[in-house]
Amino acid sequence: MRPGGLRGLHPPRTDRGRLLLLLTLAAVVTVFTATVPLLRDWFDLRVYHGTVDSWIHDGGRIYDYRVPGTPYGFTYPPFAAVVMLPMALVGLRTAIVTALLLDLAALAFVVRVCVGPRWRRYGWYGAGLAACALAVFEPLRDTFSFGQVNLLLLALVLADAGLLASGRNRWAGVGIGLAAAVKLTPALFIGLLLVARRWRAAALATAVAAAATGLAALVAPDASRFYWTRALWDTSRVGRLDYVSNQSLQGVLARLGVETRAVWAVLVLAVLGWWAWRARRAVAAGDWRAAFALTGLTSCLVSPVTWVHHLVWLLPSFAVLIHAGRPRVAGALYAVLCTSVVWLWFDDASGVGGFLGGNTYTWITLGLLVSLPVGYSPAERRPTNPRTNATAAPPSTAAPAMNAASGQPGGSATATVTGTVVPVGAAVEAGPEEGKEEGKEEVAEAEAAVETGAGSGPAPGTGRGRGRARSASSEPTGSTRPAAANPQSSSERASS
DSSP, rough: OOOGGGGGSOOOOSHHHHHHHHHHHHHHHHHHHSSSSOOOTHHHHHHHHHHHHHHHHHHHOGGOOOOTTTSSOOOSSSHHHHGGGGGSOHHHHHHHHHHHHHHHHHHHHHHHHHHGGGGTTTTHHHHHHHHOOOOOOTHHHHHHHHHHHHHHHHHHHHHHHHHHTOOOOSSHHHHHHHHHOOSGGGGHHHHHHHTOOOHHHHHHHHHHHHHHHHHHHHOHHHHHHHHTTTTGOOOGGGOTTTEEEESHHHHHHHTTTTTOOOHHHHHHHHHHHHHHHHHHHHHHTOOHHHHHHHHHHHHHHHSSSSOOOGGGHHHHHHHHHHTTTTHHHHHHHHHHHHTGGGGGGOOOOOOOHHHHHTTTTHHHHHHHHOOOOOOGGGGOOOOOOOOHHHHHOOOOOOOOOOEOTTTTTGOOOOEETTTEEEESSOTEEEHHHHHHHHHHHHHHHHHHHHHHHHHHSSSSTTHHHHHHHSSSGTTOOHHHTTOOOOOOOOOOOOOO
C-alpha cells in the first residue's frame, strides 16, 4: 500500500484538529461511562463516612456500623478510621467532592511518576488523550464511583519509588508505612525493600506502620483489639470469595469450588518466590519502576480478596511496558481491562468459558508478573559529567574531536576528548523542549573540555570541525556503545 493510502489514519497535525479529536473522544467516553458501567453511588465512601459519623456523634463502635439496608461495614485497620475522622465534620456531599478532588490529585501524581520527566513533551493534547484513556479503565472507574482509597495508597507508595530511584533515601519508606497502616495489601512493599536490601527504608516503613497502628490503639483501643483478633481473620466481612469481582488467586479457586486453604497457600508461595526473584533482578538493574510494578501485581494476586477496583495497582505495569518499547502489548491488555468482560460471567462462572473469561483480569495480572520487562530505567539516567570524563582520561596524543554519535538512541550526541567518550545533550528519551537548556549547558561544557583538556593536540577549534564531520562508526574509541542503559448489571455489592 502506498504511504498516501494511510493518510486518513494520521493523527491531526493542527491544534484545531487535535481539539476536535479530543472533544469527540470526550463525548464517546462520556456516553460509554453513562451507559455501560453501573455507577456505584460512592458506596464505599458512604461506609467510611457513616462509620466515623456513628463513632464520633452517636458513640457507636467502628466495626459494628452497617450501611442501612446492607450487611457491609468498615473492613480496614483502625488507623484508617482515625485518618478519616475529618469526615465527621462535614456532610456526605462535601465528603464526596473532597474525595473526588483527592483522587484526581493522586491520579495526576501517579501518572507523573509513571511517565517520568517526559510528560512535558506531550502538552495539553497528550494530557487530553491520557485523560480519555484513563476514564474508561474499569479499575479507575470503580475507584471513583465507589469513593475508594486505592489511588491515594498507590500515590503514597510511588512517592517512595521516586525517592529510591533518585537516590534520595532519607525519607524512603514513609509512604509505604502509611499505606500499610491504612490497608494491609501495601505491606508487601516492605517485603520489596527487604528483597532489595534497603534495610534503612524497610526499617523506616515498618516503624511508621507500627507507630500509626499504635496511635490507633490509643485512640480506639476496643476497635483495635477487635480488628487484630477477630475482624482481620473473617473474610466474610468483605464479601463472597467467589464473587466475580474478586480477581485474586483465591477468587479463582473459590469459583472452581476449591475450599482447602492448602492449595491457595502453595500458589501464594510460588507467586511470592517468582516475585522475589524478578524484583531482585529489577533492583539490581536499577529499575525501581519495574520492581514496584511487580510488587503491585503480586499484591493483587496473593491477597485473599482483590476486587476489580483494587487493580489500579496494575497502572505502573503499563508504564513499564511502554517504556520498554511494547506499547502495542500495553494497549491490548489495557483495552481488555476497559471492557468489564468478567461481568459476563456474573451469574455463572462454571465451565471452561467461566474459568477463562470470568478470571480474565487474574490471567492478565499473572501474565504481567511472569513476563514484565525489567532493566530499562538505567537508560534514563542523566549523562555522565563531561568535565569529569575529560579530566579522568589519560594523556593522549590523539586530536580532540566532537563526534555526533548517530548510533545512540534518540540521536543523542557524544564528545570524544583525548580518547574519552562524553555524552552531550538531553537524556535518551527526552524531547526537544525538555532537554534544550540542559543540552546547551552540556555542549558548552564539552566544548570547553575540548579546547582546554587536550594538552598535546592541534590548536583549539581544528579538532571540533573535523569531529563533527566524522561518523560514529569510524570512531575507534567505542563511541557507538549504547548509553547506560451487559456488564455490571447486578445490584450485588463488591465491597471495600
